[in-house]
Amino acid sequence: MINYIKSENYRLLRKKSLYLTTAICFILITAAAFVLYYFNEVDAHFPYGTSSFFYSNVLGMGVLIIIISFVYNATLTGKDISLTKQAVSFGISQSSIFWSKLMLTLCYFMFVCIVGILLMIGLGEILFAKEPETTGNFLIASFNMVPIVLSGFILIHTLKMLKISDIYNIIIIVFIYIFSGDLLYFVFRQINGWNEFYLFAPSTQLNDNLMSFMNQSMQLDYRYWVTGIVISVIALFIGAATFTKQDIG
Amino acid sequence: MSAVIQTYTLTKKFKQDEVIKPLNFSVEKGEICALIGKNGAGKSTIFKMLSGQLTPTTGEIYLFGKSGKDMVQAKRRMGFMIETPVFFPDFTAIHNLEYFRIQRGVAEKKRINEVLEIVGLANQKKKKFGEYSMGMKQRLGIALSLLSSPDCLVLDEPINGLDAEGIMEIRRLLIQLNQEKKITILISSHILTELQLVATRFVFIKNGVIVEDVSKQLLDEKSRKQIHLKVDDTGKTAQLLERAYEDIQYKSLPDQIITIQNHIEEAGEINRLLIKNDVFVMEFRVEALNLEEYFLGLVEGAGEK
Numbered sequence: 026m027i028n029y030i031k032s033e034n035y036r037l038l039r040k041k042s043l044y045l046t047t048a049i050c051f052i053l054i055t056a057a058a059f060v061l062y063y064f065n066e067v068d069a070h071f072p073y074g075t076s077s078f079f080y081s082n083v084l085g086m087g088v089l090i091i092i093i094s095f096v097y098n099a100t101l102t103g104k105d106i107s108l109t110k111q112a113v114s115f116g117i118s119q120s121s122i123f124w125s126k127l128m129l130t131l132c133y134f135m136f137v138c139i140v141g142i143l144l145m146i147g148l149g150e151i152l153f154a155k156e157p158e159t160t161g162n163f164l165i166a167s168f169n170m171v172p173i174v175l176s177g178f179i180l181i182h183t184l185k186m187l188k189i190s191d192i193y194n195i196i197i198i199v200f201i202y203i204f205s206g207d208l209l210y211f212v213f214r215q216i217n218g219w220n221e222f223y224l225f226a227p228s229t230q231l232n233d234n235l236m237s238f239m240n241q242s243m244q245l246d247y248r249y250w251v252t253g254i255v256i257s258v259i260a261l262f263i264g265a266a267t268f269t270k271q272d273i274g
Numbered sequence: 275m276s277a278v279i280q281t282y283t284l285t286k287k288f289k290q291d292e293v294i295k296p297l298n299f300s301v302e303k304g305e306i307c308a309l310i311g312k313n314g315a316g317k318s319t320i321f322k323m324l325s326g327q328l329t330p331t332t333g334e335i336y337l338f339g340k341s342g343k344d345m346v347q348a349k350r351r352m353g354f355m356i357e358t359p360v361f362f363p364d365f366t367a368i369h370n371l372e373y374f375r376i377q378r379g380v381a382e383k384k385r386i387n388e389v390l391e392i393v394g395l396a397n398q399k400k401k402k403f404g405e406y407s408m409g410m411k412q413r414l415g416i417a418l419s420l421l422s423s424p425d426c427l428v429l430d431e432p433i434n435g436l437d438a439e440g441i442m443e444i445r446r447l448l449i450q451l452n453q454e455k456k457i458t459i460l461i462s463s464h465i466l467t468e469l470q471l472v473a474t475r476f477v478f479i480k481n482g483v484i485v486e487d488v489s490k491q492l493l494d495e496k497s498r499k500q501i502h503l504k505v506d507d508t509g510k511t512a513q514l515l516e517r518a519y520e521d522i523q524y525k526s527l528p529d530q531i532i533t534i535q536n537h538i539e540e541a542g543e544i545n546r547l548l549i550k551n552d553v554f555v556m557e558f559r560v561e562a563l564n565l566e567e568y569f570l571g572l573v574e575g576a577g578e579k
Contacts, residue, residue: 032377036362039369107360111418114325114356115378116349273327 026121029112033129037100046096047137054141057082058148065153076149076156077239080163083145084238087170087231088202090138091177092195097134098178101126102185110273119269127182134178142167162243169234169246172253173227177202179257183264187271201256202227225252277336278303278426278458279324284333286319286482293319294482296333301426301460306452308473309462316482317462318357321430324460325354338425350378353424355432359415363404367395367414370403371421378422389417394443408435416444420451426458427451433463445472501534501541503548504557508532511553518547530556 037043058079065074072078083090109122146160177198184194206229213219223229230249237243279301286294294316301307311317322328324335326349334341337348361370371386390396393413398406406414412435419427427448433441445468451457463469469476476493478486488496505511508530515522515534523535537544541560548555 028377028379032373035373035376039365105362108362110325110327110356111354111360111374112377113327114349114352114354115422116326116346117377118346270329272322272329 026117026125029117029121030125030129033101033125036105037129037133040100042096043100043133046093050093050137050141051144054083054144055148058145058152062152074153075159076153077159077162077241079149079153080145080159080166081235081239083141084163084166084170084235087173087234088177088199090170090174091181091198091202094134094174094178095181095191095194095198097137098130098181098185099191100133101130102182106186106188113273119271119273120265123186123265123268126186127179130182131175131178138174158241162238162241165243165245166234166238169249170231172250172257173202173230176227176253176256176260179264180260183260186264186268202231204228206230206232224248227252227256276303276339277301278338279428279460280336280339281320281324282334282336284320284323284335285331286316286323286328287331292331292482294323294330297482297484299477299484301458303458304452304456305475306448306459306461306473307475307477308469309460309477309479310469311462311479312464315479317479318430319482320479321354321356321428321460321462324428325349325352325356327356350422351425353419353422353427355415355419355428356430358434359411359418361403361411361414361418364402366402367399367406367417370414371417374418374421380422385421385423389420392420392447393417394440409437409440412436413440413444416447424457427460429459429461431463432461433468441468448472499538499560499562501538501544502557502559502561503532503534503555504530505532505548506530506554506556510551511548514547514551514553515544518544 061074061079064071109119112122113119142164146163149160149163180201181194181198184197189197206223206226209223209226209229213222224233225248230246230252234246234249277300279299281297281299284294284297284299285292297320299320309317309320319328323330324337335345337345338351340348362373365373367390368386371389372383375383375386387396387399390399393416395410395413395417398410401410403411403414412432416429416432419429429448433444436444448459448461449472452459461469461473470493474490476486476488476490477484503511508526511532512524512526515524515532519537519540522537525533525535527533534544538560541558545555545558
C-alpha cells in the first residue's frame with residue numbers, strides 16, 4: 026500500500042490541474058480581499074470593507090468549496106482510474122487503491138484549505154480594520170464547516186470510485202448540501218420528534234454556521250460533526266465494500 | 275514440470291450469459307502456450323480473471339501453486355498485458371514506467387531503460403504516450419509487463435497493431451525471454467501464423483470452452499499437409515475416393531476443388547485412380563495447412579466427411 030501511495034503521489038505532483046486549481050483559489054481569495062479593500066478606500070461609506078464580510082464570503086460558499094474539492098479528488102479518480110487494472114494485476118488490492126487515493130487527495134485538499142484559511146486571515150488582518158473576535162469566530166466557523174466539507178469530499182470520492190458520472194455526482198452533492206434541509210423540513214415538519222431533524226441536514230448547518238458568524242454568536246457545535254461523520258461513514262462503508270467487489274476489467 | 279497457472283472449474287457469468295464454461299486449464303513452467311479463439315471466445319475474460327480484474331463466478335485459480343490471498347505474492351512474479359495497454363497519456367514512457375516502478379517496488383531505476391531497450395522504445399522514451407502509435411503502445415505494454423522481471427508473462431494480443439518488422443521483433447523477443455530467461459508465457463492473438471512460430475502448445479477456445487489442446491509437435495503433424503485437387507467432376511471424384519479409401523477425409527469446396535486431409539503419402543495412387551476413371555484433373559498438388567486453417571476447421575466445424 027505504501028508503494029501504491031508513493032506512485033500515486035508521483036502522479037499527483039505531475040498533474041497540472043492540481044497546481045492550476047490551487048493557484049486559481051488563492052488568486053480569487055486574494056482578489057476578493059483587494060477588491061473589498063479598494064472599494065473601502067475609495068468610498069468612505071462602503072459597508073463591506075470589513076474582515077467579517079470578507080470571511081463570510083468563504084463561510085457562505087460551503088457548497089462551492091465542496092465542488093472545488095471535486096477537482097482535487099478527480100486528480101486521481103478521473104480518467105486515470107482506468108490504470109487501476111494494472112495495479113490490480115500486480116496484486117494490489119482494490120481496497121488499498123480505494124483508501125490510498127482517498128487519503129492522498131484528502132491530504133492535499135486539506136493542506137490547500139489550511140493554507141487558504143491562513144491566507145485569508147493574513148489578508149483580513151493586514152487589509153481591514155481590526156474587529157474584536159472576528160478572527161476567532163472565523164476559526165470556529167471554519168472548524169464547524171470541516172466535517173461537512175470533508176463529508177462532501179468523501180462522498181465525491183465514493184461516487185467517483187464507483188464510476189458514477191460527474192454530472193450525477195454534482196447533482197447528488199448539490200441536492201445534499203443545498204436542498205436537503207428544506208426537504209427534511211417539508212417531510213418531517215408535522216411528525217413529533219422528527220420536526221427538528223432538518224437541523225442536522227448539511228445545508229441547514231452550512232446556513233446556520235454562516236448566520237451565527239454574521240450575528241457574532243459563533244460557538245463550536247457537535248451537530249456538525251455528527252452529520253459529517255454519519256455521511257462520511259455511510260459513504261465509506263458503501264464505497265469501500267462495493268469498489269472492493271467490483272470487476273475492474 | 276510444475277504448473278505456473280492452473281484453473282479448476284473456472285466459470286464466468288455476465289448476468290445470465292455464461293461466457294466461460296467450467297474451465298480446467300494449466301500452463302506448465304517453461305511453456306509458451308498460445309490461446310487461440312475468435313473475438314468473444316473468452317480469451318480476454320480468462321486473462322482478466324487470472325489477473326484479478328474480473329472475479330470468477332465459480333472455480334479456483336492457482337498461480338505458482340498459490341490461490342486466494344496467498345496469490346498476491348505469486349502475482350508479483352507475473353507480468354500481465356491485457357487488451358490495449360493503458361497509461362497516462364500526458365506522461366512520457368519514462369514517467370509512466372517510473373510510476374509503475376515505484377508502485378511495484380522495483381529498486382533499480384535503470385530497469386526502466388533496460389525494458390525500453392528490450393522492446394525497442396529507447397529512442398522514443400521522451401515522447402508522450404498520447405502521441406504513440408498503436409504499435410508503440412503495445413511495446414510499452416510489454417515493457418511494463420517485463421518491468422518487475424517476472425517469471426511468467428500473460429499477454430493478450432501483444433502483436434495487435436504492430437507492423438511486420440515489429441511482429442518479427444516481438445516474436446524474437448518472446449522466444450528469447452522464454453529460452454534465455456526461462457519465462458513462461460501465455461499468449462493470445464488473432465495472428466495465428468505468428469503464434470505457430472512462437473508457441474510450444476496451442477489451446478483453442480470457442481464460446482468459453484476449450485475445444486482442442488495440442489502440442490506444437492502434434493499440431494505440426496495434424497496440420498502438416500493436404501492434397502489439393504481441381505477436377506471436372508467433383509461428385510464422381512468423391513465417389514471414387516470413398517470407394518477406394520473407407521476412412522478418407524476430404525472437403526468439397528467451390529470451383530470444383532476437393533481437398534484431402536489424409537492418405538497424403540498415397541497422392542500418386544489417388545492421381546492414377548482419378549485418371550484411370552476418366553476424371554479430368556486440372557490441378558493436383560500437396561500443400562501444407564497452416565494453423566489458421568486448422569483452427570478454423572476446428573472451431574467452425576467445417577464439413578469434413
